[in-house]
Amino acid sequence: MLENIIKICPILISLVSLVYTIFLNRKTRKIREKVEKVQLDIIKASELYVHVKNSKKVYEDAMAELIVACSNEELGIEIVQEKFLKAYNRYTDFFNEVNDFCIMVNIGAIKAENYIKNTISVNLSKYATIQYDTFASLQGIAHKYGFEELRKPDYKAFEEYDKFLIAYNGGENSAFWTDIKTKRRQNGFE
Secondary structure, three states: OHHHHHHHHHHHHHHHHHHHHHHHHHHHHHHHHHHHHHHHHHHHHHHHHHHHHHHHHHHHHHHHHHHHHHHOOOOOHHHHHHHHHHHHHHHHHHHHHHHHHHHHHHOOOOOOHHHHHHHHHHHHHHHHHHHHHHHHHHHHHHHHHOOOOOOOOOOOOOHHHHHHHHHHOOOOOOHHHHHHHHHHHHOOOO
């Protein structure tokens, strides 16, 4: 009897070891899958955010051209108007791209919360200041050169961007959001 137990013991130990290894492999695989999913979500968020960054660069280039044109008194009003319209269109494109990105975040299509919170939301929050400052600057240029006055955006034009700003900056009653709303009104954006 003892002899049979001794013969079975190595088999039992091997069997227990096999079951334990299978269990650990499954657990490790699940963890690896979660990590890979998070990495893919960050890559997806980053790829979508590239559109915002590219649009921002094009907007900044157009604004630089407009500033140069406005400071050159030898240029005709037609050239300044052309640069003005280009800058305004690139400004609009940039903030439409920001709003589109925020739609993707708000509906949950982008699930990289830490990346969004620590990287993207910081930039998008800074852009809120750029949004009303640029609007005020363009409005000033329009007045100076006698161009048609810019219309305020529709009330809900940047609704998703606003939701994003509220969500990632302390809520609707936060100092950040109150300041943004006040400065938007002061600069004629709202």
